[in-house]
Amino acid sequence: MPVTMDKLVSLCKRRGFVFLSSEIYGGLGSSYDYGHYGVLLKNNVKNLWWRAMLQERDDIVALDSAIIQHPETWRASGHLAGFTDPLVDCRTCKLRFREDHLAQSACGRKPSKHPGETDDCDLTEARDFNLMFETTIGPVREEGSTVYLRPETAQGIFLNFKHYLQFSRKKPPFGIAQIGKSFRNEITTGNFIFRMREFEQMEMEFFVPPAEATRWYEHWLEQRMNWYTGLGIRPSRLRLRAHDPDELSHYSSATSDIEYEFPIGFSELEGIANRGDYDLKAHAAASGQKLEYVDGATGERYVPHVIEPAAGADRAVLAFMSDAYDEDEIEGEVRTVLRLHPLLAPVKVAVLPLVKKDGQPELAGEIYRALRERVQAEYDEGGAIGRRYRRQDEIGTPWAVTVDHQSLEDKTVTLRDRDSLAQERVAIATLGEEIERRLREPWRSPQA
């Protein structure tokens, strides 16, 4: 059973992972801020994605393109014309609905019915509403030009394809990866950080010879599933769902969603699409530039096809937290524990003096200052030791170092494991290496 959303939201607020944005002014729709542990966790997610894309393989390069791009981008990509939701109003209850979501919506007068099902409903014709945020660039509004906040990071990659061919010494098959914010003026936001108007994407466009597209599509389905399970997500809560032909975007010949069993049920965590040559051809036509690959040796010339694994950084955070959330009982008390993969954990090690006297805080302080040279660490001397363990368990800290009276005699400490609760005595001198060794070890969720 996945954790309930309420429990997760409550933990996130209480421990400063994620909370409502602009709260002192009453909040702003489905807008959230990441707090201390949330930033550390999300930074780990993003750095591990970069690691998988850039460091552990040699066929992908990085990009960080601007959020506000030339407006022609969105005309060429089809977003200006087609990135819309059809909205209908009810003249009776004054509510507004997405026409394609009527069957999931509730009538304002009779909430047990859908809009349009009751006599009371008086729905307007649908109007198309573009989801792109619009703004004006330049010094004076009336003369400025209209620009858009990007609704996806992918187009910035296509715009730069030619540049990378010229300067990156790469040729197909190769990929361009990017992490960054995107913005969609959604009418239906909600479910905490699952769907926000402002969100962070981790997208990679992999350019391949057309004949190899299917093979690489399969490759990326497998790679991306492995990334999540390798970071501890339970395979039983992941599934791959191929889109039906009538569900496919106009540009895609095949798309599969990696779905995770969130507290709201199985929902999209990442989409992997075979976009064919749609995007490069669209921008070639609009810009008048040749966006194709020419093999210098053979003279072969083609427009590469594109395989796109597109992940949401916020959804990844939500999935990792949902998956890690657990409650167990220790000494008759319920313990909340985040069984995060150690590489994802915001804090790797906590250093705790057993008591706040007898030189223990001083020694623990020394150990803490040595460990923080290597990893994100915390020092905590406040309250009963059991309570301090719980605090760390709740934020997912995999190891706790406890300094006790024996530590002052023999220069050892206990090293406690969050999941097994095993406590080992370890020499202070080798503590840093021991933590780093454990961090490098393969890890498997005790819940898997």
Place this chain on the structure above:
Amino acid sequence: MPVTMDKLVSLCKRRGFVFLSSEIYGGLGSSYDYGHYGVLLKNNVKNLWWRAMLQERDDIVALDSAIIQHPETWRASGHLAGFTDPLVDCRTCKLRFREDHLAQSACGRKPSKHPGETDDCDLTEARDFNLMFETTIGPVREEGSTVYLRPETAQGIFLNFKHYLQFSRKKPPFGIAQIGKSFRNEITTGNFIFRMREFEQMEMEFFVPPAEATRWYEHWLEQRMNWYTGLGIRPSRLRLRAHDPDELSHYSSATSDIEYEFPIGFSELEGIANRGDYDLKAHAAASGQKLEYVDGATGERYVPHVIEPAAGADRAVLAFMSDAYDEDEIEGEVRTVLRLHPLLAPVKVAVLPLVKKDGQPELAGEIYRALRERVQAEYDEGGAIGRRYRRQDEIGTPWAVTVDHQSLEDKTVTLRDRDSLAQERVAIATLGEEIERRLREPWRSPQA
């Protein structure tokens, strides 16, 4: 002599650090995209800033607040009323100028003169132009509410101050740090990535008891100068410039700029301001919430004063690259080399087979795959060895591993240093540890 901007821009484009955004559509003002090495470098800059703020000390916590905040934020902060540039038009040449920059601008008809200095000029009265980008949130434009892209990340911190007091277990003196994009609809952009409409900030607000403000202001001046010099910036190109009283923002009782000698001359790299209690009081008044600290033990109650080190991530990248840029002569040829601190270098180590035969590429490939488990590495087998060294020098790779015929016999390789050009033979088995050991060593620029 700092490198010229032209040389830097050319290297940045050629090697894919930074280049014009939306170039296939003719670009978009002063908008730039970061390419592969640029992303790696900037990620290192940001991660090292986080490290200095969060990992190496225990009095700062992190935040990542939304770009689009409640619009009341900007009314309370004073940005809606006061974050403006005064613009004047010339009715003759149709150019537009910042009234406060007339003395640095050129007349459209007689470029040797300033606007207003010639008989030809016919300047309008100044009009105030707000620098915030405006957009509309919500499903239908005419009913939506106007919101703004944040012009600074700092206000998101003040909005969350109370939340952090409640949940972070911190009390003054403590800081909240944030990295993220900000947007300013500047009329005067330019100088490459020095001033862009969309840019990334690294800001920290440090909340202190009022009586300690001056001491902490001095502390942060010193800390931030040390951060740059510790990462290799030449002290001779850094200076601290205290703002004159008439230069101070209305909220600040003291501000100093850390200025770096960019190719355009000494200019602001980071500002460190004593903001007093201006911001917390403004948001307390606007929100009706008490934004103050109450000491649970003594009952003491005060509005903390705020010391703010506000750095630009893009300017930091520009400073690190400018400072690292060097040209020297090797074997009669001019070499371009980026003498970046190894922790900043996009690639830590390149692995090169001396020749593309005799089993050398296979062994080099093995070594490369082992090293990339630890650090960002590159494999390159294309072209003469001297040319491959130059390629790595130009992107700042501190070390190159060369596999030669001896390597296949005795399992050693040469390890070449980018700056000293020294080549040492190192056992393949200890290579990974040797690189990591060198990365941990203190480093000093050979140019310092």
